[in-house]
Amino acid sequence: MKTIARVIVFGALLSIGSARALTVAYTTEGPMMRDARLVKFVGPQIGGPIAALPDMEKGGAHRLSVRLTSKYFSEDKSFLYLIEFDVQQRVTDRDSGKVLFATLAKWYSWGIVPSEAELRKNITELIAGKVNTWHPE
Numbered sequence: 001m002k003t004i005a006r007v008i009v010f011g012a013l014l015s016i017g018s019a020r021a022l023t024v025a026y027t028t029e030g031p032m033m034r035d036a037r038l039v040k041f042v043g044p045q046i047g048g049p050i051a052a053l054p055d056m057e058k059g060g061a062h063r064l065s066v067r068l069t070s071k072y073f074s075e076d077k078s079f080l081y082l083i084e085f086d087v088q089q090r091v092t093d094r095d096s097g098k099v100l101f102a103t104l105a106k107w108y109s110w111g112i113v114p115s116e117a118e119l120r121k122n123i124t125e126l127i128a129g130k131v132n133t134w135h136p137e
Contacts, residue, residue, distance in 0.1 A: 022046065023056040023063040030070030032079055032116055038068055041120060048132035050087065061090045062136070063101070070119075082110040083123055085131050105134050 024043065028034050033041065046064065054060030065086040070079050085108070088101035107130040113119050 022051050022053050023060065025063055025065045027065070027067045028070075029068070030079075030081075031072050032070035032081060032119055033068055038066065042066055042123065042127070045124065045127045046132065049135045050131060053136065056090065062104075063088050063090070064131075065101070078112050078114055079116075079119065080110075080112050081119055081122075082108065083119075083126065084108040085126070087134060087136075104137075107131060 024046065026039050028038050050064065053062045056063055065088055067084045068081065070081040072079055084106065086103045087105040088103055091100050091102050092098070093100060107126060109122050109126045111122065113122070
């Protein structure tokens with residue numbers, strides 16, 4: 001089952017007094033953190049320079065794509081996961097006029113975890129160590 005949600009993470013959640021926002025696209029596939037759970041967990045953690053990117057609805061050209069894929073293994077009661085974060089820039093193909101998204105930066109983490117709590121810990125470390133420290137050029 002694949003769940004796709006598109007939300008806006010408002011700058012007010014990320015820094016006091018900021019009117020800027022970042023467009024974030026979420027995709028989950030598999031049993032872990034489906035539906036709005038990934039949105040509720042990741043959204044408030046996004047901060048730093050990446051959070052200052054303007055919302056695409058207000059003329060911004062960037063978005064953060066978050067994809068979580070997971071699979072449950074009943075033999076050892078564990079989950080295999082892959083979490084990916086991509087900073088993407090909107091570009092328009094000159095010939096066809098199609099809007100495409102080019103990846104400017106990408107971070108990922110994968111592994112086998114016994115529970116969602118371990119997955120959340122790994123996602124938090126990836127966001128704090130990589131995603132929130134990225135600087136736009």
